[in-house]
Amino acid sequence: MISQFELSSYQRAVRTLLINPLITESHPDARALPLVRRWADELRDELSRLFGYRLELSATTARLVRVLDRIDGTQRARTATDRLFDRRRYAYLVLTLAALGRGGAQLSLTELADTVAADAGRIDGLGLSTEKPSDRSAFVDAVAWLEARGALRLADGSARRWVDDPNAGEALYDIDRDVVFSVYRPSRVLQHIPSVTSLLKVSTAGSRDTRRQEVGQRARRALVERPVVYFAESDTDVANVLRNGRAVDDVERLTGCTVERRAEGVALLDPSGSFSDRRFPGTGTVAQTALLLIGEIADRLESPDAPEPARMSPPSGRALAAEVDAGLPRAGIFENLADVGETAEASDFEGLECPLLETGWLTASMSRLVERYGSAFAAQWRADPPRLLGAALDLLADLRMVARVEGGVLALPLLARYRNVVFEVRKRKAEPTLFDLLEGTPE
Incomplete structure (x- = not known):
């Protein structure tokens, strides 16, 4: 039992490990590995019991071997300049x-x-x-x-x-x-995998208690892996656990974060901003534009001519899985030992009706934002509004605030949380002109 006096240190170790599954002597910083080592026994026990994760320690590393329940295209590698890996x-x-x-x-x-x-x-x-x-x-x-x-x-x-x-x-x-x-620690031997979906967690038949434990682990994993868990895209068992079960309280105690419950779903909130790979609201032109765009969308939804709601399509990992599978070296697969795997779709989709923002309206809104706030944007973004709009929508989609659909985006419920955010746009310092330089030149 961890004392109340030491709880904050333990929670910091949990957050550090969940956001950085690989910790070394230098990554994410020099303090992380000693912190995880201090709580290694407790971390190994609770992360295994509550999430089904495995913690491995070596002389210079701490490695959290996680479990995937669905294909996720949002947790991507980035360059030192924050560009996505291709x-x-x-x-x-x-x-x-x-x-x-x-x-x-x-x-x-x-x-x-x-x-x-x-x-x-x-x-x-x-x-x-x-x-x-x-x-x-x-x-x-x-x-x-x-x-x-x-x-x-x-x-x-x-x-x-x-x-x-x-x-x-x-x-x-x-x-x-x-x-x-x-x-690099794949959960299965790659020569036994005909599809990337074989890396997903496969439910096992067992006793009632075993099935209940698995459902609880899936619910907790969803809560820490996704920006928001919508009940409409979760199977019935997971949705019921997140609505009524003790799993949510376990995650709050373990991480020190707060779970916000709404009619449409639940989200794990960290006011410190340290428990996320994408902090929002954030700095930079794209993050600031996304916040401005949220304000435009909120005004649109509250106007008399607000768009009619459209039904959100079931989440599917098939397209992403097919794209990954297209690169698999088929000659190296041992077909007789191959795992079939499973799809990444929810088994019981209730449906979620969301307002549709059409592409034309989004484009016009971005033009207004660039005209109004363009002096605060980085030059490369200010010169290319369509690219800026795409980047802002990608960010909001990764954070599950919008869903991209044919003809525009659907405004998802989490977006409403930021509709009244107050922000101050600071103008960038103007570049010196030739005349400015001449004025400062001595005769």
Whole structure:
């Protein structure tokens, strides 16, 4: 039993581990690993019992092996400049891990690139040419992702100089093998998987108590994995647990966060903003534009000519699963040992009616926002309103505030939570003109 005096420290360890499933001596910071080690026994027991997760500790890492119940396209890798990884960067990341697994204690960036290029050349449509700046940049983004997590440590040189000119620049890395082996931990042998859905949790038949425990774990996992859990997209058992069960209280006690209950669903709220991979409201042009867009949508929904509600389609992971499956190397699958897996759809969909905001209205609203607040936006976004609108809607969709549909978006219930947010737009400092520079030039 954890005392009330120590509870905040324990909750901080839980939040740190849930938001960073891989913790090393340097990632996310130097304090995280000692904190998790201090509470290792309690964490291992509660995370296994309440979520079905497994905590593994090595000399330099703490690895939380999580369980997936559905295909999720929102928890994506990002570059150091917060750009989303594309397919090429993901491929380079996996090939780099494979190369590091075969390497020694040190490796130069050129040697690593040559090894990855040899493997990439055997994959149709991929390839890696160190003569192409775009390929070098994508490769170094994958290397930097591993470096940020402590799998690689820069011993000498500069990766950025190598990207600019591989003939003039070089970098030497120390390899932490514990971290390398902890980064990639699939729940099943990949040669037994004909579809990515085989990585999902498969329900097992058992006693009534076993089934009740599984439903409770799925409900708690949904609460910590998703920005909001709508009852309409959850199966009946999970929805009932979240409405009436003790699972919600368990998550509140464990994380120190607050669960907000509404008629449409529940959301885990953290006022500190530390228990999320996407803080909202946030800084930057895209996050600020998304907040402004929420205000426009709220005004639209409260107007006399508010749009009629439309029925939200059932959530489906089939399209995303098909896209991932298209890249699977079929020649490496052992068909006689393959797991069938299961789909990522809710078994009982009640339906949710939401207002439809059409594409034309969204485009016009973005034009008004750029005209009114454009001086506060970054120049590259201000010059491309359609791209800014797409990025803002992507953010709101990731946070489950809107759902993209043909012809526009559906306004989901969580969006209403931010409709009355007050914000202050600060204008960016104007760039100096030639005349400004001349005025400051001595005669």
